[in-house]
Amino acid sequence: VPTSYRSDVPHGLLLVLPEPGKVDRKAWMDAWERFCREHRTIVAILESADPQAWSMEELEIMRRCYQEIQTQYNIDRRRVVVGGLGAGSVPALVVGNQIGSSLSGLWLAQGSVPRGLKLQQAEPMNSTSVLLQGDAPAYKSLAEQFRKLGFRCLFTPEKFDLADSLN
Secondary structure (H helix, E strand, O other), rough: OOOOOOOOOEEEEEEEEEOOOOOOOHHHHHHHHHHHHHHEEEEEEEEOOOOOOOOOHHHHHHHHHHHHHHHEEEEEEEEEEEEEEHHHHHHHHHHHHHHHHHHOEEEEEOOOOOOOOOOOOOOOOOOOEEEEOOOOOOHHHHHHHHHOOEEEEEOOOOOOOOOOOOO
16 A cells, blocks of 8 residues: 555555565566656565465465455555466466456466466456557457457567666
């Protein structure tokens, strides 16, 4: 939560599922604090209990975390984004699907695409924007799949690096 947070001003929300394991909270705060302050955004990063994988129970915790943040803070429902980094990309797709129509953006970086992924047609006038970031082999075709279903989708082969975002 940015130090400039005021309850009378709606804030965007970025929910992030990073790689499984320990999260360097200081690095995330250093990298995102200025952005959060300037763009009135709250960033919530979930840490997996297992350093190797995300569990279905943790995805439920992320959904509940989202609901709790909405009760604690003034959230602009038009600026809610779920992000997945690396192995967090697949669970981010699941959490994004659970949040449903209140999701305005999906950000996947350096991840994989699950086999047999079935995407739903975008809802008219309520389409989620998608950013696919990184050189994952399946991202280019996934971007086309999202676009054909009516989503606004941007694909960039540029990799996300938390350390680079500090500069």
